[in-house]
Amino acid sequence: MNAPSRLTDRKRSAIVAAAAEQFRSHGFEATSMDRIAALAGVSKRTVYNHFPSKEELFEETLVQLFQSCAGMVELAYRRDRGLREQLVELMTLKMRTLAERDFLDLARVAVAEAIHAPERALPVFARLGEREEGVTAWIRAAQADGRLKPGDPTFAATLLQGQIKAFAFWPQVAMGAPPLDPAEQEPVVDAAVSMFLSYFAVERSVSGAAEP
Known part of the structure; x- marks a missing residue:
């Protein structure tokens, strides 16, 4: 059957x-x-x-590829772990997702379409945004736990991930730069997390763990 x-x-x-x-x-x-x-x-x-239509097939192709890469970026918030520790892990996984060459190749096609036919590319980027919900969900949970300032978690997630993408996505898509190797990724993640926590973190110490 x-x-x-x-x-x-x-x-x-x-x-x-x-x-x-x-x-x-x-x-x-x-x-x-x-x-x-x-x-x-x-x-x-x-x-x-x-x-x-070819448009729908292109949208599904890019979203599926991104989803297969991004599935790892789904770490659940844990109140028994430090914010920095969790965010470094989360953003390191994000870096690995963005370094997938197949995804970067298709992302270049999507960006080109966004320039020439924005009405065609808009649904693609809207669906990709939905697939980044893992980081937003983590921030929402940390806010509910009183460890991050209240506010729009999507806004906070966009700021955090935007710093990562400035080094590990847009140069690769727009200028053909090579993906960052692990040694290059580490300082980017560290700086992005530090800046994020310096503004959004409420507590600086939880269960004896240094914060941020």
Whole structure:
């Protein structure tokens, strides 16, 4: 009974994988649904059954790739650990996510589309923003615990992650800079966390642990 469903899932995955390769190699405009169908080993009709338009397929491709990379950035807030310790771990995982070359390649395509056709790229970036909820959820929990100042957790998360992206995302996407190696990542994470805590932290000591 479940075989057709599994087959459908396999076809969908094959389509997304083929689309990712084509978009990375040729960009959005030069990629055709015919070529994606051929690479995925399915009919063009099957591609359109899953994705009514190339725009929707591109959106799903980028979001799935980001989600597969970002799944690790889901550390739950813990009140028995120091804020700095948790944030350094969280932002280090964020760095690793942003260093994925496949994601960076597709992100370049998405940014190019945002310049030439913002109405097409807007839904993509909106969905990517939703996938960054892990950091926002952590901040929201720390605020509820009284260890971070109250306020909009999305605003706070954007400020924190923006400092990381300034070194580990935008230079790589916009200028082709290489991803940061671990030794280069460490001072960026340390500075970003320090600046964040200097403004948002309420307590400086919890359970004997130095804060921030």
